[in-house]
Amino acid sequence: MRPLRSIWHFAWALFSAASYGFPSRRLTVVGITGTKGKSTTLELLSGMFEEAGVRTALLSSVYVKVGADRKRNLTGNSMPGRGFIQRFLRSAVRAGCRFALVEVTSQGVLQHRHRFITFDAAGITNLAPEHIEAHGSFEAYRDAKLAFFRAVARSSRAPRLFVMEDDDAVSPFAAVAPGITTRFALEETLMPPGALGEVNAENAALAAAIARWFGVPEETIGSALRKFRGLPGRMEFVQKEPFGVVVDYAHTPDSLTKLYAALRKDYSGLVCVLGSAGGGRDKWKRSAMGTVAATHCRFAVLTDEDPYDEDPAAIIDDVERGFKERSFSAYEKVLDRRAAIRRALACARPGEAVVLTGKGSETGIHRAHGVIEPWSETEEVRRALS
Template sequence: MLFLLWDTVSEKHARLFRKFRQTLRKQKNVSRKHLKLWEKDNSIMQEPTETILRFFRRLIPERLFIIFQPYYHKILSGFASMLYRRPSKNLIVIGVTGTNGKSTTVEFLSEILTEAGYRVASTSSIRFRIHDREKTNTAKMTMPGRFTLQKFLRSAVRAGCTHAVLEVTSQGIRQFRHANIDFTIAVITNITPEHIESHGSFEEYRKAKAELFALAPIHVLNKDDKETYDHFLRIPADERHVYSVLDIPKKLHLKIPGEFNKENAMAALTAARVLGVDDKVSMRALSQITYIPGRLEIIQEEPFGVVVDYAHTPDALEKVYESFDVGTHKLICVLGSTGGGRDTWKRPEHGRIAAEHCNSIFLTDEDSYDEPLDHILKDVERGFYKAPSLQTKKLHYEKISDRKKAIEKAIMSAQKGDVVIITGKGSESVMMGPDGTRIPHDDREVVRTILAQRKKNHGNGKGGLSHTA
């Protein structure tokens, strides 16, 4: 009875928050800065407890919080699970982790299980889905907070779902968001350097990923990522299942480009096999997927190509460029790098990779947060001079702070047969600025608007987009 009462109170609380936000927006005496800070804290309305906790967290001195942080997160994780009656006990939960390809693998596996006739819930950096209902993830947080995630799983149980596919991040693991969830299967895509400043080292980052596998009895490992494979073999498991892109069924025809998506497909197909799904069902489901939002999403193919992708790590960026750098057309690239002191080591690497593959580069904003944008772009620019190809080719690049204008200039400069590749944001619907400012922005919508204007002004020609499968 107490838990049912809490759910009712939570829903009413969320409605009150929405009303209060609307009232605040109408008040002339409320400063814009304070309103933005308030809205930042209330960007996820599914579970108002998260908002309350963030408020009280701010009252704790930072030095004191650092000492007690692990206990704080662990206790709240247990309380959240208890509050929603540990819903994962009534589900088969599959956790997908890794550096790149997590969201795509979650989407692939969810579609396979749905095709197999199961009711499926899933969470990823793209969206939250419970059977036939879905909501875009606008939180700038791949893995929801502890209370939000537990409530999501309880809602999945109420909707009659039998399976839940969750994208699990290293940051989420550090904050025990994965704890008190009964994982049946843990899937790894790959591990490359990421979040090094946050974790302290690559070894600590990999160690965080491995904690998911300590909770799941069944492990699905990528044999093609040898170092990660060897490391995760040391973790005890009841069952291990291994996949490789070399084992992809010959009859599987993916509509989504990119060699790396074959790896993601094999990860999903292998996990589905563990769950008893026939390969024919899996292949049918995978072959029906035409695109994943913001993941190598082709917005236009003719007369020149325009592609939007989430790539925000050096490894992912290089693989995206390699998918279209086939030597028959010019690559026009729009990119930046995250601010706020996040993984600053990546910036010159992004620059080096872009200079190696692209003919024209437009450097621009990509969630600068409180860091001066010019400082971020200079770090990216430094990497240009490390590209060996600059000795044999001339690189054109511009720095344009306004992301919409950068995309517009890139598209307007494209000629027949060229490919414009816009990376870093994918399907995200906001840009992050100073003081937690959330600026509405979707690369895909910006592209569509600009293409419509260009077509109106210049008409449409013929050409083609070629890429590696």
């Protein structure tokens, strides 16, 4: 980031915090970073605190929740700027919340949006390449998240950091401040059995580790996990019979692999709607996404996702290269996403699952010249099924 722009973001963060009276000082604030699973981890953690009778506020890419008031996050940002976070924290104070749970992104850290928030704890879900164009390299992307951990470690609140064991990708985070770091293990039996539980095992383990640190009883943690039904656009089942239909936000090779692998245990085959990366970003992963789909799917439909100013056909051609590398030929290219959804549903057999990835709960498709086409993946699926 250019120095002057960085200074501007820093100054704006200070101004916003001061304008709202530094509200984080009157809350217990937990920040969750990582590549995938941040929103789900926050939702699980909020459920654990609420199950224990503790009033919470939550800010994620899916929801803005203050006490009992829950709304969809329509800002288009997981970690909104322009004073949004400080205003959210002040609302949490006024609503009598004890905890504020905040999603922390690498780009938000670059823009100093975590500054002047007094964090009591921070956790990382996982780490894999993403936003390479924005950061310049995977190392720079990782370093932005490390900068958040270092900032929390310097907090005057006796903070705690949470890092999973046996995961080399996140081991640098455990080295930030070993004396205040809790290493936790993956607990596969925490979540109820099934695809939803398997995909969210890491998220549940992190949420449980943090909840335990703050004194939530084990039986309360278990009760909250049993009540969890997922988030919109995160392994969201639109239909289960005669074939499953699942909408998910997965848009990296790693998250796509985990999603497909979990669903294959419950379904005889997968029919996949795949759009890969948005235009002008993360081009490295396009063929890799195709390779993953070729490995796990019986049939695939390549389609549009968020082309921005890039040629949509060129994007799916890049994904197609992954198919060709695996000599996978059971696919079609259908640029219109509505038509692609209908084609995939028409191809599904009883006992299989149609898996639509990339959009999740997003409310628009980003097209050329800044045009945003209103969109709801689940509503489009329901219309096609009706």
